[in-house]
Amino acid sequence: MNDPQRPFFLNGRWHLYHLYNADYPHGNGTSWAHATSTDLVHWRREGVAIDKYTNGLGDIQSGSAVVDTDNTAGFGAGAVVALVTQQDAGVQRQSVFSSTDGGQTFTAYSGNPVMDNPGSPDWRDPKVFRDEANGQWVMVLAEGHKLGIYTSPDLLHWTFRSDFARDDLGLLECPDLFPMQVQGETGTTWVLAASANGAAQGRTTGFAYWTGTWDGASFTATTPEPAWLDGGPDWYAAVTWDDPRRPASERLQHRQALGWLNNWEYADDVPTRGWSGGMLSTVRDLTLVREHGDLRLRSRPTAALTTLEDTPTRAQPRVFAGAAHALPQPEGAAYRLRIAARPDDRDPADRLVLRLGPGKGPGTGAGTTLTWDRKTGLLTLDRSHDAVAARMPAGYRTTRSIEVPTDALVLDVLVDAGSIEVYANGEQTLSALAFHAPGQISLEAPGGRIDLREFTVSRMR
Incomplete structure (x- = not known):
């Protein structure tokens, strides 16, 4: 599996699609696999919703699905309309598929492709949303080193309106454009995002975003430099969405997101059996806040994750110093x-x-080490000694850091058999594949003493 497609809510359930290659490693090409959930935590597999190589235009790559409430496309009021990239003989085009059974099965539109390639080698990942203020559908398309913006009255006929170009972020993929309200403020701020390569800034690939304004035809960024939603190596191809069940006064204040936990630098090298291609992250809740004059998206684990937690085991608050101090151990690999x-x-x-x-030592299953440096304020993730690191490319063993300048450190850490997602002080996140043996959690305090105010560990079912 790889890219998730933005979920939508219909008939009491969230519908999530993701790219899926059942033939790997012996055959190529992806389909859209379907999963549903009532809480974004418990998921039910629904099978393949849009299969590959069925209409002569290639496989089914990334895109987005929307509920066409007003029947603008003519497939029926409430039809689910998917706009996807199809690639045939190296040429990427945009196609439409429609569903009248709630997103379970889709039919290819007879007029596909609805957007033919203008001659670009990279022309994909349409992200579509309804712009009610301007009475139109909007599409953001990844076009190499720029994002193209298009509008449509009916999801079938698209007009180019503007673009947003960068020459320092590598190949842009999986774009996003959405409104939010800054916490504690009025008015609307728009966010443009894309999965990008941060090598020029000492990063790896990840989710870059800009805040600014939208006038119905173009996005204008407040500042040229992007912010990054996750400082880890493996949170890519991310999607965001809001909850249509919220009151209008709250809908712009909250958003949710999930990403693909993997990195194209080593996606084909992860030595797993029975599954491949990485996994999806847990869902996170987003807010937009103003900090020192800058606007930043902040993440927290979605609240429904607590339904998976067993009763926590606690350590007594204490002050400790020096070498490793063992802490209560979790049961199982997920905690x-x-x-x-x-x-x-x-x-x-x-x-x-x-x-x-x-x-x-390498290969011992030491797993992940998190180090917070009091003087620099950096929180660093190191998986160079986990169970697979010795066999992985160098990029896997590279440490990744985020800035957490604070006098006190508060961590919320989600650990699974093949991943770790770190939430620091409700501000920054580090997400990564990581393979470590269960148990044996310890803390060290080099060069002095640490006051441990709280420690809990909960097995995750």
Whole structure:
């Protein structure tokens, strides 16, 4: 599996599609697999909704599905309309598929492709939304080093309106454009996003975004430099959406997101059996906040994740120093850690080191190490000694950091058998594939003492 497609809510359920190649590694091409959920945590597989190589235009790549409430496309009021990229002989085009059974099965539109390629080698991933203020559908399309913006009255006929170009973020993919309201403020701010390559900024690939304004035809960024929603190596091809059940006064204040946990630098090298291609992240809740004059998206694990947690095991608050101190151990490979700590006022440690796993050598299953440096404010994720790192390309073993400049550290850490998602101080996140043996959680406090205010671990069912 790879890219998720933005979920939509219909008939009491969320509908999520993702790219899926049942023939890997012996055959190529992706279909849209379908899953449904009532809470964005428990998912039911619904099979393949749009199969590949059925209409002579190639396989089914990324795009988006919308509910056409007013029957603008002519497939019926409430029809689900999917706009997808199809690629044949290396040429990418945009096609329409429609569903009149709630998104379970789709029929190819007889007029496909609805957008023919103008000669671009990269012309894909249509992200479509309804712009009610201007009475139109809007599409953002990934076109190499720029994002093209198009509008349509009916989802079938599209007119180019503007573009947003960058020459320093590599190949742009999986774009997004959406409105939000800044916490504690009135008015609407627009967010333009894309999965991009942050190598020029010392990053890997990830979800870059800009805040600005939308006039119905073009997006204008407030500042040229993008922000990044996740500092880890493996949160890519992400999608965001809002909840249509919320009151209008709340709908713009909250948004949700999930991404593909993998990286094209080593996606084909992950040594797993029985599955391949990475996995989807857990769903996170987004808010837009103003910090020191800048607008930033902030993430928290979606609240419904607590329904998977067993009763937590707690450690007594204490001050400790020096070498590793063992903490309560989780049962099984999937668990959630919550930690609140700060350097001791009288003898502050230089760093706080959280180790997940039994050893320190390559291949021992030592898993992931999180290190917070008090002086630099950096929280660093290191998986270079996990169970697979020695066999992986160098990019897998590269450490990744986020800035958490604070006197106190609050971590919410979701661990699974093949992944880790770190939420730091309700501000920054680090998400990564990681393969570590269960158990043996420890904390270290080099160069001084750490005041551990809270520690809980909960098995995740």
